[in-house]
Amino acid sequence: MATDQATTPVTGYRLLLPDQWAQVPLRHGTEEAVHRILDDAYTRIPKDAPPDKIGPYKRELARRFQQGVAKAQQTKGLDLYLPVKPMSGSAFNFSLGASILVSESLLPRHSGTKSAGEPTDVAVQLLSRDGVEGADLSSGVIDSALAVRHEYVAAAAPDRGTELPSRRVEYIVSVPGDPDRWFVAAFSTIGGGDPRDELAEALVEWFDAVMANFRWRRG
Incomplete structure (x- = not known):
């Protein structure tokens, strides 16, 4: 017997977002998600970047990102979505x-x-x-x-x-x-x-x- 979709309890939601957007869960697994997103961002640092600039850039990137996530956690939200990857010809990028x-x-x-x-x-x-x-x-x-x-x-x-x-x-x-x-x-x-x-x-x-x-x- 088929289940009536309208009466089946809601257990979550689905948002269709471009691959450039990342999800940060704010109640469980937050730290792991933040580290994964930052590690991925670091791989896009140009290989010819001056070594003395890479460290400060990583620290500033991490500071800004973690600050935004912490602010979202204060609202007792469920999830935070951010554009973290560049898209050619689009405004979506990590700094947006x-x-x-x-x-x-x-x-x-x-x-x-x-x-x-x-x-x-x-x-x-x-x-x-x-x-x-x-x-x-x-x-x-x-x-x-x-x-x-x-x-x-x-x-x-x-x-x-x-x-x-x-x-x-x-x-x-x-x-x-x-x-x-x-x-x-x-x-x-x-x-x-x-x-x-x-x-x-x-x-x-x-x-x-x-x-x-x-x-x-x-x-």
Whole structure:
């Protein structure tokens, strides 16, 4: 007897990303993933690079990368995705200020109820509670689940290690079968130095395409 896919519990998710993007799990196996990505990056250092420059370059690369991962871990996220390999003719490279942070949100329950409410009700709350000036909010369906899309520009915050403003796009997706759980995929880019420039626009369109192909994993 075939199993009804719609009623099979969700056990994970799937994002289709180019090979140039790497996944860093933030709860288990983080250190191993960081070492693997850095070791791979070191192999692309030009063989004719001055020996006295290689050591400082490796240390700075490791410092920046590990700093970004540590910052993501502070958010209690699930996974961090970063463009870590060059792509000919593309903006995706190790130094690009772009990332995707995946996390899970358990929304607070209403007093006297057993759940946070139906996904449609929660989506209305999410759409109405935003206080970011100039934010773009919309809702739709992704892989049969209700989703809220939230786009805005975040100001620079040097005191928190953010030197430049960034373009942010968040997809908040209801986990099928569990109205209290929401999957969150948060994309961030500084573009070419201006979060509203052509590069930022192109990357936002790319991320929207990634989320259009988002799929649940079911066990």
